Amino acid sequence: MPSVSLFELFCIFFYVGLFTIGGGLVAITLMQQMIVERGLISPEQFYNMVAISESTPGPIGVNMATYIGYELHGIPGGIIVTVGEVLPSIICILIIARFLTSFQNRPAVKTVFTTLRPAATGLVLVAAVNIFVLALLSIPESASALKTLEGWSGLFKWKNIAFYAVATAVALKTKLHPIVLILFGALFGIMFL
Structure with a gap:
């Protein structure tokens, strides 16, 4: 099984956190591409992690990040990977909060968010189908x-x-x-x- 450094894992989850628009379920598809397809964990292990992360309190994306980080690098991995997952959101929210009132009613902003909804729905659907296939077939x-x-x-x-x-x-x-x-x-x- 290939290994990955803690810094690389932080970067992977920073990327996942940066490009996850639509919630934690969307992050599952990105995590699968970044973690499972690189051979860091098996698909069955990944979907077991999804099941456990869905059943524990808190956002599923953060739960998954913590679980994967812990699985690959112990407690330091869980902490570092969780920080990598949430840091882009914190940065984006701070920037948006600063400028929200000046651009929230612009047509381009409304169009972007209207376009992102179906894309996020599609990513959630892909994750759901993958879970059903692994669990039932x-x-x-x-x-x-x-x-x-x-x-x-x-x-x-x-x-x-x-x-x-x-x-x-x-x-x-x-x-x-x-x-x-x-x-x-x-x-x-x-x-x-």
Whole structure:
């Protein structure tokens, strides 16, 4: 597994924080490109981190950054990477706060924000699809491994699909608090995966 220095990791997450417009879920796609595709962590490890980061309090982008930094460099990594993730936002907010009243009603500014909404929605959708594919499908790593699947039925993770269907039905039909479903999901993962 390739290694990365703490400074490089800080720069990666500064970049992610700088170009994440639309919230922490958008950052997941950038993190995947920057971390998983470089081979620093496996895709399965990454999506486990996503699941844990979504279920812990706080912004998911910051939670992911902290988790990845800790995983790769321990406590100093968690701290440095978190700072790298939030620093661009802090800088941007300070600049915007200084000049907001002078440009907030300009047509160009309104157009930029109107254009960014669909792009951010698309990035969130990509992250959601990636999570669903990893959680619900058994996609082989090579074409030769495809022959070992028992037809279409081997392509699906049936236990996961069943749990997802039941959890969705419970969430839609009851007023059960989401933390209870998260705890049941954790228990399901421990027992069956």
